[in-house]
Amino acid sequence: MAVILPAPAESRKEATRNGLFASRRLGRWGRWLLVLAMTVWFLAPLLPLALWFFAERWSFPGILPQEWGTGAVQEALAQGAVPAFGRSLGVALAVMAVATPMGLLAARAFAFHRPHGAGFLSALVFAPLALPPFAAAFGLNVLFLRLHLPPMFGIVLVLAVYALPYTTFTLRVAYGAYECGFEDEARMLGASRWRVLSRVHLPLLAPALMRAAFLAFLVGWSDYVVTLLVGGGTLVTVPLLVASAAAGTGNDAMLSVLSVTAVLPPLVLLLGAAIHTRRRLGVRS
Amino acid sequence: MSATLVIEDLITTFPGTVRPALAGISLEVRAGSCTAVLGPSGSGKSTLLRSVAGLEVPDAGRVVLGGTDLAPIRPEQRGISLVSQRPLLFPHLNVLDNVAFAARVRGVPRREARRDAADFLDVVQLGDLGNRRATELSGGQQQRVALARALAARPGLLLLDEPFSALDPGLRTSMHDLLAEVRRQLSPTLLLVTHDRDEAVAVAERVALLGNGCLLQHAAVQEIYTRPVSLEVNRLMGGLNEVPGTVRGGRHESELGSLALPEDAAGASGPGTLIFRQESIMVSGVDGPGIPAIVSAVKPQGARRILTVQVGGQLLHAEAPWALPVAQGTPVRLQIPRSALWVLPEEPTATTTGSTPNATGDAIDQLVTDHV
Numbered sequence: 001m002a003v004i005l006p007a008p009a010e011s012r013k014e015a016t017r018n019g020l021f022a023s024r025r026l027g028r029w030g031r032w033l034l035v036l037a038m039t040v041w042f043l044a045p046l047l048p049l050a051l052w053f054f055a056e057r058w059s060f061p062g063i064l065p066q067e068w069g070t071g072a073v074q075e076a077l078a079q080g081a082v083p084a085f086g087r088s089l090g091v092a093l094a095v096m097a098v099a100t101p102m103g104l105l106a107a108r109a110f111a112f113h114r115p116h117g118a119g120f121l122s123a124l125v126f127a128p129l130a131l132p133p134f135a136a137a138f139g140l141n142v143l144f145l146r147l148h149l150p151p152m153f154g155i156v157l158v159l160a161v162y163a164l165p166y167t168t169f170t171l172r173v174a175y176g177a178y179e180c181g182f183e184d185e186a187r188m189l190g191a192s193r194w195r196v197l198s199r200v201h202l203p204l205l206a207p208a209l210m211r212a213a214f215l216a217f218l219v220g221w222s223d224y225v226v227t228l229l230v231g232g233g234t235l236v237t238v239p240l241l242v243a244s245a246a247a248g249t250g251n252d253a254m255l256s257v258l259s260v261t262a263v264l265p266p267l268v269l270l271l272g273a274a275i276h277t278r279r280r281l282g283v284r285s
Numbered sequence: 286m287s288a289t290l291v292i293e294d295l296i297t298t299f300p301g302t303v304r305p306a307l308a309g310i311s312l313e314v315r316a317g318s319c320t321a322v323l324g325p326s327g328s329g330k331s332t333l334l335r336s337v338a339g340l341e342v343p344d345a346g347r348v349v350l351g352g353t354d355l356a357p358i359r360p361e362q363r364g365i366s367l368v369s370q371r372p373l374l375f376p377h378l379n380v381l382d383n384v385a386f387a388a389r390v391r392g393v394p395r396r397e398a399r400r401d402a403a404d405f406l407d408v409v410q411l412g413d414l415g416n417r418r419a420t421e422l423s424g425g426q427q428q429r430v431a432l433a434r435a436l437a438a439r440p441g442l443l444l445l446d447e448p449f450s451a452l453d454p455g456l457r458t459s460m461h462d463l464l465a466e467v468r469r470q471l472s473p474t475l476l477l478v479t480h481d482r483d484e485a486v487a488v489a490e491r492v493a494l495l496g497n498g499c500l501l502q503h504a505a506v507q508e509i510y511t512r513p514v515s516l517e518v519n520r521l522m523g524g525l526n527e528v529p530g531t532v533r534g535g536r537h538e539s540e541l542g543s544l545a546l547p548e549d550a551a552g553a554s555g556p557g558t559l560i561f562r563q564e565s566i567m568v569s570g571v572d573g574p575g576i577p578a579i580v581s582a583v584k585p586q587g588a589r590r591i592l593t594v595q596v597g598g599q600l601l602h603a604e605a606p607w608a609l610p611v612a613q614g615t616p617v618r619l620q621i622p623r624s625a626l627w628v629l630p631e632e633p634t635a636t637t638t639g640s641t642p643n644a645t646g647d648a649i650d651q652l653v654t655d656h657v
Contacts, residue, residue, distance in 0.1 A: 181373050184340055187360045188367040189438050191390040199390060203377040 052256035072253030076261075079241060079254065085261060088221055088237040091155060092265070095220030098160040100213045103167025104205075110168070111175035126165045133162060137229035144230060151231040158226050163216035170215060174208030210273045218266060238262050287474040288351030288364075288441035290314040290337070295346035297329075297336050306332040307343070308498040314442075314491075316351075319468065319475035320503070321485035324495035325521065330478040333495065334444045337476065338367050351441050366435035369446040372427035374419035380430050381406065381415035387438035405433040408467060425456040429463065436471060445477040449484065461487045482523060494518055510562060512549070516631050519560050525591075525602035526566075527633040528559040537628055540599035541576055541621075550627050557628040565625035566603035568592060568617050575620035580611050594619065 052058065053072065055065035106125055109115055128136075137158060144154040186200045187193075202209070224239040233240075242258045245251040290313065297307040306329045314320045322330045335341040337348050339360035348355045355363050366387075374383050381402050382389075388398035399415075406412045409429040414422065422430065428448060435443055449457045461484070468475070479485050485492050486506050493503040501521070502514045513519040516527060530539030535551040537544050537559045544559070569575065578601065582593040589604045592611060596619070603619060611617060 179373070181369065181371065182375060184360075185367065185369070185373045186375075186386070186390075187340075188338060188365060189387040189390065189434065190361045191386075192359075192361055195390045199386075200375060204375075206377075 049256045049259055052253050053260055055253050058252075072257045075254045076257040079245070080236060081238075081241065081258060081261060084236050084238050084241045087235055088239070088262075089265065091152070091159065091223070091227070091235075091237060092217045092220035094152075094156040095159045095163050096213050096216040098156060099163035099167045099216040099219070100209065102160065103164055103171050103212055103216070104209070106164070106168045107171035107175050110172050111178070125168050128162045129165050133158075133223075133225045134229070137226045141229050141232065145232075151235045154230045155223075155227055155235060156220070158230055159220050159223055160216075162223075162226070163219035166215040166219065167212040170212040171205070171208050174205055178204065207277060210276070214266075214269055214273060217269060221262075221265060287316040287472055289316045290442050290474060290476065291347075291349040292333075292337065293347040293349070295333070295336055295343050295348065297332055297341055297343045304498070305344070306498050307336060309346070310495075310498075310500045312493055312500060312503055314474055314476055316474050317468075317472040318491065319477060319489040320491045320493050321489035322476060322478045322493045322495060323480070323482060323485045323521075326480065328495040329498040330480075330495055331446055332498075334367070334446050334476065334478050337442070338365050338444055339363055340367075364439075364441040365444060366438045366440035366442075367444045367446065368428075368431050368435045368448045370448060370451055372419075372424075372431040374422075374427055374430055374434070376418075376420055378419065379415070380411070380417050380419055380422065383419055383430060384415075384434045384437050386434060402433075402437055405437040406430070408436065408470060409433040409463060425452055425460070428452065428460065432463070432467070436467065436473065441474065443473045443475050445475065447478055447480065450479070450481065457484070458487075464488055494521055496521060511565075511625065512627055513560070513629070516558065516560070516629055516633060519629075524560060525563045526559075526561050528599055528601070529633055530557065530559055531555065532557040532628055537626065540597040544621070544626060545623055546626050546628060547624050552628065552630070555630065556632065557630050558633050560627050560629060561621055561625045563591065563602040564604050565622055566601070567620040567622075568594075568603050568605045568609060568611075569620070570609075571616045571618060573618040573620075575618040578617055578619050580613060580615045580617055582613060583611060592617075 051065060054068050054070065056067035056069035056071050058065035058067075110118060110122065115121055140154065140158060144151075149157075182200050182204065183196050186196045191199060222239060223237075224243055227235060227237050227240060238258060238261060242255065242262060245255045245258060292310055292312040295307050295310045296305050298305040308329075310329075310333060312320070322333060324330050332341060336343045337355075339355065339358070350363065350365070374380070375386065378386065381399055384402035384405050385393075385395075385398040388401055389395065393401070403412065403415060406415055409432055411426060411429055411433070414426065414430075419427065419430065428451075432448070449460045452460060464475075465488075467473070475489070477485070477488055479488075489506065491503065491505055492509045494501045494509060496517060502509055502518045504512070509518065510522055510524075513522060513524065519527070528537075528539045528541060530537050530541075531554075532538075532546070532552065533554050535546055535548075537546055537557065539559060541559070567575070571577075576596055578594040578596045580592050581595050581600070584591045584593070586604075589606055590611075592603050592605050594601050594603060594617060601619070605611060
């Protein structure tokens with residue numbers, strides 16, 4: 001799920017030189033088999049999805065669809081796929097925009113300032129992982145209604161809390177390995193506090209920031225329960241459309257269109273992050 | 286790009302500690318000169334450097350660079366560069382952009398900053414590595430880049446905090462040569478922290494010796510070795526010989542006999558401890574000239590050996606080459622050149638604990654009038 005960064009060049013070299021990590025003949029075959037199995041495991045479910053995408057009619061016992069067409073796409077559009085996509089994107093980006101800086105601040109506090117009751121605070125930040133969203137959303141729904149909060153606002157508020165453990169943890173790990181000496185060095189070279197932030201601090205944290213932001217985006221993008229309960233069904237996002245389509249019968253083609261749509265944004269983000277990281281590390285093809 | 290640094294009565298205390306890390310340091314480093322700050326671990330060397338840099342805020346005292354009091358000036362505006370033990374090259378920039386960093390944050394256009402950085406890479410003889418990633422370089426190369434990066438900021442003062450102590454001896458020697466070359470080309474004012482006496486001598490013309498947050502002595506290299514102001518300084522500089530006795534009429538009388546003192550050492554008559562470096566003693570066979578002594582221990586030390594010899598009831602230490610055939614019990618003769626002798630009015634004690642702040646304060650006053 002997270003963006004996996006290639007290990008720094010030195011440790012990769014170290015790993016190949018170290019006998020413990022050297023490839024063994026039997027292990028090499030095993031590894032290829034494993035790669036093959038994993039590929040099938042990950043890609044096989046996507047195959048019917050892709051076929052259904054363009055299937056006009058696909059009934060048992062046909063191995064392939066009997067008729068091809070774009071009817072499913074039109075049906076999805078008629079169901080409001082485009083505005084739902086926009087709302088989902090809005091929720092995900094808003095959750096990302098709230099939870100990433102908050103996670104950054106929390107991670108800084110934990111890593112550098114050791115606040116009083118750090119253990120308790122840490123448990124509090126991570127509590128949403130243990131609390132079922134269903135329970136949280138039910139109680140808050142009433143409260144938000146009484147406060148006349150707009151649904152979008154309430155949804156982002158709750159989801160940001162659910163994304164906070166991921167962003168905090170990711171950035172806390174990054175701060176654990178962060179070398180404060182770089183900042184002293186930058187200041188001695190004439191960089192003001194803001195320049196240190198923009199030219200040293202953020203670039204050094206960029207990979208972790210991207211990982212944290214991606215996780216927060218996913219929390220917002222894939223949410224169903226909170227959007228349904230807090231939004232009260234007024235805010236229809238892609239997961240809500242997918243769920244309602246899946247609940248009915250004969251919607252397989254439209255369902256596959258919606259699902260593929262749901263996979264795309266995270267995939268695009270992941271690719272973007274990977275390309276950025278490769279360029280940053282100066283990996284030459 | 287060099288300025289005179291004046292430090293006056295600098296006191297720095299870390300929060301939660303009682304004893305100040307710096308207990309009133311006064312020091313002057315002339316423009317274009319190099320002073321090595323020497324001292325044991327925990328003596329306050331790095332704190333002194335960080336206080337000058339502005340990375341620590343002193344409780345009292347002044348730091349003046351080129352006539353400007355630095356107290357109200359933020360670290361980034363002080364015109365001071367710092368090279369520390371770890372090169373700390375920015376991993377997200379390549380070598381050239383690391384060196385161009387200071388120019389870039391000043392707002393110099395990228396192309397111009399890089400052209401300037403390339404010149405400084407040439408100074409440290411790494412002109413062809415500009416496009417490499419910082420992490421691809423060896424430790425010695427990284428430290429050279431760190432030096433170039435610090436110089437490219439055109440500092441009035443360059444602070445070096447044990448910059449070469451992580452390098453192997455061969456590399457360290459070549460870095461000393463490089464530093465000499467940099468000084469010849471750019472003549473920056475240098476304040477170098479080191480715990481290595483040999484490095485201090487190789488790089489600097491003056492040594493400031495710190496102990497327990499106090500400045501014990503600031504003097505030219507030869508002077509601090511042969512004319513220490515206290516037994517503590519003598520011991521910290523590696524001096525091993527202390528002979529109690531009495532000064533009378535320009536001569537020191539002790540177990541070693543009556544030795545004529547050089548003119549600058551023959552102070553007031555009275556009790557005095559005679560000191561001289563173990564390196565200055567010439568050891569010869571029993572038929573040679575000098576004071577008769579018996580070898581009581583032999584300890585190898587690199588290319589030479591340290592002999593412990595006994596003259597009457599007095600133990601002395603002397604360096605001898607491996608070629609001299611000696612073992613425990615061998616009778617030898619010692620010659621001590623008159624110019625190597627020095628007398629301190631202190632009584633030798635088993636351990637010289639840190640001087641009281643007052644005593645050191647006086648010593649500083651004396652230093653300021655004597656040397657600065």
